[in-house]
Amino acid sequence: xxxxxxxxxxxxxxxxxxxxxxxxxxxxxxxxxxxxxxxxxxxxxxxxxxxxxxxxxxxxxxxxxxxxxxxxxxxxxxxxxxxxxxxxxxxxxxxxxxxxxxxxxxxxxxxxxxxxxxxxxxxxxxxxxxxxxxxxxxxxxxxxxxxxxxxxxxxxxxxxxxxxxxxxxxxxxxxxxxxxxxxxxxxxxxxxxxxxxxxxxxxxxxxxxxxxxxxxxxxxxxxxxxxxxxxxxxxxxxxxxxxxxxxxxxxxxxxxxxxxxxxxxxxxxxxxxxxxxxxxxxxxxxxxxxxxxxxxxxxxxxxxxxxxxxxxxxxxxxxxxxxxxxxxxxxxxxxxxxxxxxxxxxxxxxxxxxxxxxxxxxxxxxxxxxxxxxxxxxxxxxxxxxxxxxxxxxxxxxxxxxxxxxxxxxxxxxxxxxxxxxxxxxxxxxxxxxxxxxxxxxxxxxxxxxxxxxxxxxxxxxxxxxxxxxxxxxxxxxxxxxxxxxxxxxxxxxxxxxxxxxxxxxxxxxxxxxxxxxxxxxxxxxxxxxxxxxxxxxxxxxxxxxxxxxxxxxxxxx
Numbered sequence: 001x002x003x004x005x006x007x008x009x010x011x012x013x014x015x016x017x018x019x020x021x022x023x024x025x026x027x028x029x030x031x032x033x034x035x036x037x038x039x040x041x042x043x044x045x046x047x048x049x050x051x052x053x054x055x056x057x058x059x060x061x062x063x064x065x066x067x068x069x070x071x072x073x074x075x076x077x078x079x080x081x082x083x084x085x086x087x088x089x090x091x092x093x094x095x096x097x098x099x100x101x102x103x104x105x106x107x108x109x110x111x112x113x114x115x116x117x118x119x120x121x122x123x124x125x126x127x128x129x130x131x132x133x134x135x136x137x138x139x140x141x142x143x144x145x146x147x148x149x150x151x152x153x154x155x156x157x158x159x160x161x162x163x164x165x166x167x168x169x170x171x172x173x174x175x176x177x178x179x180x181x182x183x184x185x186x187x188x189x190x191x192x193x194x195x196x197x198x199x200x201x202x203x204x205x206x207x208x209x210x211x212x213x214x215x216x217x218x219x220x221x222x223x224x225x226x227x228x229x230x231x232x233x234x235x236x237x238x239x240x241x242x243x244x245x246x247x248x249x250x251x252x253x254x255x256x257x258x259x260x261x262x263x264x265x266x267x268x269x270x271x272x273x274x275x276x277x278x279x280x281x282x283x284x285x286x287x288x289x290x291x292x293x294x295x296x297x298x299x300x301x302x303x304x305x306x307x308x309x310x311x312x313x314x315x316x317x318x319x320x321x322x323x324x325x326x327x328x329x330x331x332x333x334x335x336x337x338x339x340x341x342x343x344x345x346x347x348x349x350x351x352x353x354x355x356x357x358x359x360x361x362x363x364x365x366x367x368x369x370x371x372x373x374x375x376x377x378x379x380x381x382x383x384x385x386x387x388x389x390x391x392x393x394x395x396x397x398x399x400x401x402x403x404x405x406x407x408x409x410x411x412x413x414x415x416x417x418x419x420x421x422x423x424x425x426x427x428x429x430x431x432x433x434x435x436x437x438x439x440x441x442x443x444x445x446x447x448x449x450x451x452x453x454x455x456x457x458x459x460x461x462x463x464x465x466x467x468x469x470x471x472x473x474x475x476x477x478x479x480x481x482x483x484x485x486x487x488x489x490x491x492x493x494x495x496x497x498x499x500x501x502x503x504x505x506x507x508x509x510x511x512x513x514x515x516x517x518x519x520x521x522x523x524x525x526x527x528x529x530x531x532x533x534x535x536x537x538x539x540x541x542x543x544x545x546x547x548x549x550x551x552x553x554x555x556x557x558x
Contacts, residue, residue, distance in 0.1 A: 001172055002169050002170065002171055002172070003169060003170070004031070004166065005031070005167065006031040006034065006035040008135070008142075008170070009035070009138065009142060010032075012138075012139055012142040013043060013070065013142075014039075015174065015175060015176070015177060016142075017067065017177070018070055019043060020043070021036070021043060021044075021045050021046070021058075021071065022045075022053075022054040022069075022070070022072075022423075023045065023046075023047070024047065024050070024051050024054055024073055024078060025047075026075065026078045026114075027074060027114070027163075028074045028075035028076075028078075028101025028102055028103065028114065029072060029074045029075075029078075029099075029100075029163075029166070031163070031166040032099070032101065032161075046423065046452070046456065047455075048449060048452050049448040050081060051071075051073040051079075051081035051085075052081050052082065052084055052085050052416065053419065053448070053452065054071040054082070054420070055081075055084070055086060055088070055096075056085050056088065056418075056419075056421045056423075056424065057069075057071070057421065057424035057427070058089075059088060059089045059092075059420075059421065060407050060420070060421035060424030061424035061428045062094050062096055062424075062428075063092075063094060063404060063407050063421075064382060064404050064425045065404075065429065067428075068095045068096065068097055068146055068149050069096040069097070070096070070097050070099065071085070071096070071098050072100075073099075073100050074101045074114070075100065075101045075103060075115060075116060075163075076113075076116045077116075078114075079116055079121075082100065084412075084416075085098075085420075086122055086125050086126060086156045087414075088411075090127070090156050090412075091410070091411025091412040092215060092242060092412070093154050093155055093215060093216075093219060094154060095149040095150040095154035096149060096155075096156040096157070097146060097149050097157050098122075098159070099158075100118050100160045100161070101162075101166070102131070102160050102161065102162045102163065103162060104162050105133050105162045105164055108133075108162065118160050125156070126158050127148055127149065127154075127155030127156060127157055128145070128148050129158040130145065130157075130160065131160040131161075131162070132159065132160070132161050132165055133165065134165070135165050135169070138161070138170075139172060139173075140180075143175065143177075144180075145159050147180065147182050152305055152306070153219075153306040154219060189322075189326055191320060191321075191322040191323075191326055191327055192320070195321075196327075196330050196331060198318045200331065200335055202299060202301055203233055203275065203301075203335055203338075204336070205275075206233075206274055206299075207274060208272065208273045208274040209233055209235040209273060209274070209277060209338075210269045210273035210276050210298075211235050211237045211277045211279065212237075212238050212258060212270060212276060212277065212278045213238070213239050213240070213243040213247060213278075213279050213280060213281060214239070214240045214243045214278070214279070214280045214281025214282060215242030215243055215246075215280060215410070216281065216304060216305060217246035217247070217324055218242075218243065218246045218403040219280065220280065220325040220326075221403075222246075222279075222280070222323075222324040222325035222328055225324075225325055225328035225329050226247055226324075227248075227251075228328075228332050229332055230247065232332065232336075233335060233337075233338045233340075234337075234341075235340065236253050236255050236266075236343075236344065236347045237251075237253050237254050237255065238255045238256065238258035238262065238263075238266035238269060238270065239254075239257060239258065240258060240259065240284070240287055241259075241286070241391075241408065242281075242410040243280070243281065244257070245400035245403045245404065245405045246403045248401040250401060253344075255269055257396060259284075259286045259287040259288075259546070260286045260287075260552075261396070261542050261543075261544060262287075262544065262546075262552070263351070263396075263544070264354035264555055265348075265354075267546070267552040267555060268347075268350045269347050269350070270294075270295050270552065271296070271553040274298055274299065275300075276295045276299070278300065278314075279304075280303070280304060280324045281304070282309050282312070282313070283309075283312070283313040283314045284313070287552075288313065288552070289549065290549050290550060290551055290552075291314065293551040294314065294551075294552065300314060300316045300317050300318075301317060301318050301319070302316045302319040302320075303322070303324060304321065304324075305321070305323050305324070354557055364510065364511055364512055364513055364535060365536055365537065366393040366397070366536060366540060367397050369516055370393055370394060370396075370398050371397050372513065372517050373437075373520060374397070374398045374399055376520055377433060379400075379401055380432065380433070381405070381432060381433045381434065382404075382405050382406075382407060382425050382432045382433070383398055383400075383406050383436075383437060384408070384418050384422045384425055384434060384435070384436045384437070385417075385418050386415055386439055387408070387409055387414055387417065387442060388415065388439040388441065388442055388470070388471055389439060389465070389475065389540070389541070390437050390438060390442075390465040390471070391408055391437070392472075393437075393542060394406070394437045396542075404429075405432075407421050407422075407425050408421075415442040415445050416446040418438050418442065418443075418446065419438070419447065419449040419450070420446060422434050422436040422453075422458075423452055423458060423460070433524065434459075434461070435460075435462075435463060436462045437465065438462060438464050438465070439464070439465055439466075439467070439470075439471055440464055440467065440490060441490055443462070443464055444490075450500065450503040453503075454503040454504055454505050454529065457528060457529070459526070459528055459529055461529070461532065462529070462532065463532045464496055464531065464532065464533050464534060466496065466533050466534055466536065467536045467538045468538055469485075469489055470488040470489075471538070471540075472542070473488045474489075475542060479547075479556070480547070496509075496531060497531070497533055499531075500530075500531035505529045505530065505531055506523070506526075506529070506530045507530075507533070508532045508533065509533045509535065510534045510535070511535045516532065516534060520532065543556060543557055543558055544556060544557045
C-alpha cells in the first residue's frame with residue numbers, strides 16, 4: 001500500500017511495539033504530528049514543556065521499562081534542545097530513538113530557517129545516526145535504528161527526517177520485528193568456552209574474590225544470575241552508581257556503592273581483594289580514582305559486552321566478551337560452591353567499623369529524609385534524581401532491592417535530568433510510586449516540567465533538599481579551595497512551595513523530620529503530584545569522600 005513518510009513512521013513505530021512517545025511539535029514535524037493525532041488511540045504522546053524534558057523522559061522510560069524510549073523534536077533549536085538528553089543516554093548506554101525534523105531536502109545546506117546539521121552535531125553522542133533523504137529508505141532506516149538502539153551495548157540513535165520526506169509517498173510493506181534483518185548488528189550471544197574455563201580457574205584459585213557490578217547487569221537482565229553467582233563463590237558485591245539495584249542491598253554480601261562516595265567496605269574490599277570480578281562496568285574515574293593504586297594486589301576478570309571497554313582504563317588478567325546474563329549462566333553451570341569465611345568476616349568488619357556519618361545532626365538532614373522515604377514507601381518506590389549531593393545521598397541511604405528503581409544520570413552527570421526522568425519513569429511503570437530527589441540548584445534547571453506533571457496529573461512526589469547552595473561544588477570549595485565559595489550561594493528564589501501552587505500542585509515545606517514524615521505520608525496516600533521543600537543545612541556534606549587522585553581506600557569519613 002502507498003503511504004506518506006509520516007504514515008510510514010507511525011506504522012514502523014507500531015511495528016516496534018511503541019505505545020508512548022515524548023516530544024514537542026514544530027513546523028518541520030507538523031506532518032508527523034498530524035499522523036500522531038490520527039493515531040492517538042494507538043500511540044500516547046506526552047507533550048513536555050521543553051524538548052530536553054522529552055529526551056530525559058524517553059531516557060527514563062527506557063531505563064524503567066527496558067524498552068526503547070522515543071522522543072520527537074522539530075528542526076533547528078528543537079533538535080539541538082535534545083542534545084543534552086541524547087548525550088545523557090549515550091553515556092549510560094540507554095536505548096533511545098530520537099526523531100528530528102529538518103528543512104526540505106532542496107533547502108539542506110543553505111542556512112535555511114531553523115536548519116541545523118543535527119547529524120554532525122550528534123555524531124559523537126549517538127550509537128548511530130541517519131538523515132533520510134529518500135522516502136523509499138525510511139521504513140528500513142527506522143527498523144534498523146531500533147535494532148541498533150537495543151542490541152549489544154544499547155545506546156541512542158537519531159533519525160533526521162526532512163519535511164518533504166514526511167510528505168512524499170511510497171509503497172510500504174509491514175514487517176514483524178523478527179522478520180527484519182540488518183548486517184550492522186553483531187551477535188553478542190556467543191561466549192568463548194576457553195574464556196569461561198580460564199575464569200573458573202581464577203575463581204577456584206582466589207581466596208579473596210570481590211565482585212564489582214555496573215549498569216550492564218540491569219541492561220542484560222542478569223540480576224538472578226548475578227545473585228546465584230555471588231552466593232556460589234561467596235564473594236562481596238559492590239555496585240557502581242549505574243549498577244544500583246542490580247544486587248539487593250539488604251543481602252548479606254552487598255557492600256553497596258563503590259568509588260568516590262562509596263562505602264568503606266566496598267572501597268577497602270576492592271583494594272584488598274586478590275581477584276576483582278568486574279561485570280558490566282567500565283572502571284570510570286569515579287570508581288577507580290588513581291588508576292596506579294587501584295586494586296593493587298588483585299587479578300582482574302572483566303566481563304563486558306563491549307570489546308572497547310576491555311583494557312581501556314584497567315588492564316585485565318582475563319576478560320570475557322559477551323552479554324552478562326549469558327556469561328554468568330555459563331559460569332554458574334561449572335563453578336563449585338565456595339566458602340570464604342575469613343574474607344567475608346574482614347569485609348563485615350570494615351562495614352561495621354566505619355559507618356557513614358553526617359556532618360550536621362541538629363537540623364533536618366538528608367540522611368533522615370531519605371531513610372524516612374525508604375521506610376514510608378516500604379522500599380517500593382522508583383527513585384529519580386538530579387545530580388549533586390542529593391544524588392549521592394539517594395544512592396547511600398535508600399535500600400534498593402530491585403533493578404530499574406534508581407534512575408539517575410551517571411556518566412554525563414546531567415543537572416536538570418530528574419524532573420523529565422520522573423515523567424518517563426511514571427509513564428513506564430504506573431504501578432510504582434515515583435519519588436524525585438532534587439537539589440534546589442538542579443531543580444531550577446527543569447522546574448518548567450511541573451506543567452507537564454500537573455497537566456497529566458502524574459502522581460510524582462518531588463522532594464527538594466534545599467540548602468540554598470550549589471552543594472557539591474561548595475563541598476569541594478570547602479575541602480580543597482580554602483572555603484572560597486565562588487558563585488555557589490543560591491540566595492535567591494523561587495519559593496518552591498508557591499511555584500508548585502502556581503501549577504496547581506500541592507506544595508509543602510518541612511523544617512524538621514517530624515514535619516517531613518507527616519507530609520510525605522500524606523503525599524503517598526494521595527494519587528496526585530506533590531512538591532516538598534526540605535530546608536537543610538548548607539554545610540551538610542556527602543561522606544565518605546575520596547580526594548581527587550587519592551587511593552580509593554583513603555577516605556574522608558567525616
